Amino acid sequence: MSTIHWTENHTHQSARWHSVNAAPVPRRTVVADDRMKADDAYRQACEGTALLWQGDFHNARQLLQAMSRRIDRRPPRSSTSPSENFHLHRRSSSHRASVLGKLLVLLDDDHTLTLRRAPDVRQACREAYGPSKGPMAVALRELLGVVGAHQWRLKGIDVPALGTRIHPHYGVFAPVRGEYVDLVAHTSLPSAMRHSPATSTAFDLGTGTGVLAAVLAHRGIERVVATDINPRALACAKENTHRLALTDRIEVSGPGLFPEGRADLIVCNPPWLPARPTSPIEQGVYDPDSTMLHSFLAGLSAHLRPGGQGWLILSDLAERLGLRTRQQLLDAIQAARLRVVDKIDTKPRHPRSKDATDPLHTARSAETTSLWRLITTP
Structure with a gap:
């Protein structure tokens, strides 16, 4: 001590x-x-x-x-x-x-x-x-x-995609950037899930507050397994799941990245910048050596059901800051025996993207957040 x-x-x-x-x-x-x-x-x-x-x-x-x-x-x-x-x-x-x-x-x-x-x-x-x-x-x-x-x-953060509020805990990244939530809320589900969402399973890896797991459940998916390596996040996700009366559809599991079994849809919104965090809250932003990103890609094939998809939600801010290249990302996807079938883009709406006094304004103002649809290759 x-x-x-x-x-x-x-x-x-x-x-x-x-x-x-x-x-x-x-x-x-x-x-x-x-x-x-x-x-x-x-x-x-x-x-x-x-x-x-x-x-x-x-x-x-x-x-x-x-x-x-x-x-x-x-x-x-x-x-x-x-x-x-x-x-x-x-x-x-x-x-x-x-x-x-x-x-x-x-x-x-x-x-x-x-x-x-x-x-x-x-x-x-x-x-x-x-x-x-x-x-x-x-x-x-x-x-x-x-x-x-x-x-x-106490007050929570309004999440329009849910029509309610999510309540973050100390040390858990709060869903203040709505664009990544909206990508998950509005991107069409894989075809197999669209026909029978009530019998489908989705994984939300690195769930944080549980907001994306709640969005998936809100879209009609009957079973969602939410994971995280952070005990604070697991407690937060469980509390939000209880608040939203979704405990019969969302299972919070961990600490860990992938749960056991396979899913029709696996969603991951890893920290976007490959750098060392200096505080607990920064763990939602900084990922040394892109460890979580690579772990998600490496384990995806083994946990997807036939016809399933992985959704990678990732900003290109690291590329614009010269911390990672687009080719490095594509090489990592290919090395994991995955293929990109679609990419849906959105622009940031948060205040820092318009703050000309921000030292990183040039990169932030041009930033694009994307949802990458990934499938396994033969």
Whole structure:
């Protein structure tokens, strides 16, 4: 168990250190309060000193924003190479997370935050961290993310394809990009399934919140098996399946990628970018060496019924960023003894695709998301 140490009123104090991003224990920790100036806080954070906040909660949030503005004063480096721009952007994001992650708060027993004007964060922390194991120090930035995730879980995210809301859990990728959901909702089913969807089986691999499994069930498929390697995602998918009264049609299975048996339709929406995630939520975006993509392709033939199809939902953002070529994708499909019979494309609708200040705007604005229909070859 990692521990931070500091001195308060000439007394040595310590607390358990917790970071969902596996950030290292701060080398030095000092107490900070409402008298702390933003310039001093920023300088010390850049030097690696953590600031354990004991002042007003709202003042802590304002200090965090002030530190963020100081980071923004130094414009990030840029390059004419899309791949180098991506890596520079990732490096800049890592620096930001490191500096802002130095402003800490102490959670007491039962995840209570005792700062002045602090909200009740106990339920949000229980959902993200599990039962309390005693006092622990966390980054304020992380705690704000935990609270935000709790609000999303309560309110849910509207999914027009379902006519209802999906409720994401902390650390599970939320279906905020509707284009990939709409592709699964509106692409015609394989011919064998169109005639008898009530006797068909579909797999949803990497289900996350369970949204695509719910869409498939909503389309009349009688049996859907949803899998994931992330225990948080499995719990989230089970809860959403229960909320939607689909427990008789959706089976949540895992942890793992492929379930046992074969299906008429196997759907997979893997992380789109071949890079290393730095936080649990990034596991829905970044897939080192395209491991999940290749695992899906390699196992597809062995799990499809005769006449069945695999649906690969994938953005070409990695190609536009120079992280993967189209030929590499086609070669991987061919190596798995699969054939492309159709490709349905859609353009992004999310706000970042129109944000000209985004460092990756050129690639995002041209991005295309596709549903690749795959069948096995003899």
